[in-house]
Amino acid sequence: MGGWKNYHTPATVEEAIDVLHGYDGRARVIGGGTDLLVETRRGLRRPYEAMVDVSRIAGLNTISQTDDGIVIGCGVTHTEIVNDERIMRHGQCLAESCSVIGGPQVRNVGTLAGNVAHALPAGDGTIGLLALRGEVEIAGASGRRWVPAKDTFIGPGKSVIDRHREVLTRMRFEPAGNGEGSAFHRVMRPQGLCLPIISMAARLKIDGGSITAASISMGPVGPVPWFAEPAAKALVGGPPSQERFEKAVAIVLANVTLRTSKYRATEEYRSAMIRTYLPLILAAAAERAGAAR
Amino acid sequence: MAIELTINGQAVSLDVEPDMPLLWAIRDLAGLTGTKFGCGKALCGACNVHLDGQVMRSCAIPVSAAAGRKVTTIEGLAADGNHPVQVAWRELNVAQCGYCQSGQIMSAVALLERNPNPSDDDIDAAMSGNICRCGTYTRIRQAIHKAAEDRS
Numbered sequence A: 001m002g003g004w005k006n007y008h009t010p011a012t013v014e015e016a017i018d019v020l021h022g023y024d025g026r027a028r029v030i031g032g033g034t035d036l037l038v039e040t041r042r043g044l045r046r047p048y049e050a051m052v053d054v055s056r057i058a059g060l061n062t063i064s065q066t067d068d069g070i071v072i073g074c075g076v077t078h079t080e081i082v083n084d085e086r087i088m089r090h091g092q093c094l095a096e097s098c099s100v101i102g103g104p105q106v107r108n109v110g111t112l113a114g115n116v117a118h119a120l121p122a123g124d125g126t127i128g129l130l131a132l133r134g135e136v137e138i139a140g141a142s143g144r145r146w147v148p149a150k151d152t153f154i155g156p157g158k159s160v161i162d163r164h165r166e167v168l169t170r171m172r173f174e175p176a177g178n179g180e181g182s183a184f185h186r187v188m189r190p191q192g193l194c195l196p197i198i199s200m201a202a203r204l205k206i207d208g209g210s211i212t213a214a215s216i217s218m219g220p221v222g223p224v225p226w227f228a229e230p231a232a233k234a235l236v237g238g239p240p241s242q243e244r245f246e247k248a249v250a251i252v253l254a255n256v257t258l259r260t261s262k263y264r265a266t267e268e269y270r271s272a273m274i275r276t277y278l279p280l281i282l283a284a285a286a287e288r289a290g291a292a293r
Numbered sequence B: 001m002a003i004e005l006t007i008n009g010q011a012v013s014l015d016v017e018p019d020m021p022l023l024w025a026i027r028d029l030a031g032l033t034g035t036k037f038g039c040g041k042a043l044c045g046a047c048n049v050h051l052d053g054q055v056m057r058s059c060a061i062p063v064s065a066a067a068g069r070k071v072t073t074i075e076g077l078a079a080d081g082n083h084p085v086q087v088a089w090r091e092l093n094v095a096q097c098g099y100c101q102s103g104q105i106m107s108a109v110a111l112l113e114r115n116p117n118p119s120d121d122d123i124d125a126a127m128s129g130n131i132c133r134c135g136t137y138t139r140i141r142q143a144i145h146k147a148a149e150d151r152s
């Protein structure tokens, strides 16, 4: 399936790191394998000597709500995220983004951690987590550190996480408070080995009729999933109006490099989809914020 | 390398290369050929089996990831081939060429175990990962409703 000789299923993070270091770069971390195995088999990657499966580490198969926020272990699958009430309530855009990944059988195996660690410019779960201003915990030989998810991407498929030696162990985000809501939408051709035309998510906080905090994420609009800070900033300080949403759209379009791809969509079409859907996503997030608790 | 797993309730030990997809371990080593190879890329659903009760793509799971776990294939649904879903499939004559159908049935069984009375939308969502080249989708939907009724 990819030519590796050994498959390890460590029970703890420490054991996983030890095993990885034993191979000194010749082993690869694997979650559900829905990306990695298809890629290795198509010969898109050089063969590894071993796979280190981090999807069954004790304590990392759960979603929990702690003082640090909603915490999702690296073994958690998209199906588990979609079915979780806390995520639905506190991070609806994440549940929505994971719900469109592959089909049910892919979601039963694929993990959010694998989606984020893969660092593709338009990983759907990744876009959802970004809008929630999510953070990821990276464990390596020198210990563990929390990093904003947006700072882990360095290029298409390139992550600051050394996937031969480090493990993305957990992800977390702040639960939605009063007056907060989020939403996600993807424009795509029907099912298949298709990449999205555009995926976008937003989180808004509204207080006294005025937006007090905002974040927007999207892809593919460049080499990495984009945390659209300038556009989000422009939303803050006024009402959630169509006019304000269109201002954000203009800032997005001034900041992105949209590509024409032969099979998927033209630059013009992607831009039209951003103009059409971003205001709708923002409106949905605002409505949910208004309806919140 | 020997890998121990349970297939259709029976403990088996397979002598395999660890990177072999579960699909080929099931078909070539365990000799259970009801599970089909369609695309080998996790796209079509012909290879669906249950792993610890959840429906998954056996073409995209290495046999080593299934070590110590329970696999159910189409052959394991009922000894006599009369699982309520299989009966409904026969009565409504769902199959055309039949190639995709064992994968379809594995998805349908998983759906009904979770949701004994699914709506059309529930069915469409649960079956969206199964492709049928012959286009038997409408009969698949009817058969799932029928199996749900027959069971209740």
Ligand SMILES: Cc1cc2nc3c(=O)[nH]c(=O)nc-3n(C[C@H](O)[C@H](O)[C@H](O)COP(=O)(O)OP(=O)(O)OC[C@H]3O[C@@H](n4cnc5c(N)ncnc54)[C@H](O)[C@@H]3O)c2cc1C
Pocket: A028, A029, A030, A031, A032, A033, A034, A035, A036, A037, A038, A054, A074, A100, A101, A102, A103, A106, A109, A110, A111, A112, A113, A114, A115, A116, A117, A118, A122, A123, A124, A125, A161, A163, A166, A167, A168, A169, A192, A193, B041, B042, B043
């Ligand atoms: C048919 C099909 C349809 C798909 N559709 C979509 C879609 O619509 N949208 C979408 O976004 N994706 C899609 N995918 C891609 C894939 O399913 C998702 O990206 C999934 O979330 C990957 O998770 P995984 O656990 O399977 O990752 P794996 O394949 O196991 O790993 C992916 C990468 O991340 C690394 N990795 C995994 N876990 C960790 C960890 N804990 N720490 C460090 N590194 C790690 C691996 O080394 C590898 O480089 C699809 C895949 C298939 C086969």
Ligand code: FES
Pocket: B036, B037, B038, B039, B040, B041, B042, B043, B044, B045, B046, B047, B048, B057, B058, B059, B060
């Ligand atoms: S053969 Fe496994 S999904 Fe097509």
Ligand code: FES
Pocket: B095, B096, B097, B098, B099, B100, B101, B131, B132, B133, B134, B135, B136
């Ligand atoms: S019956 Fe022929 S592919 Fe489905």
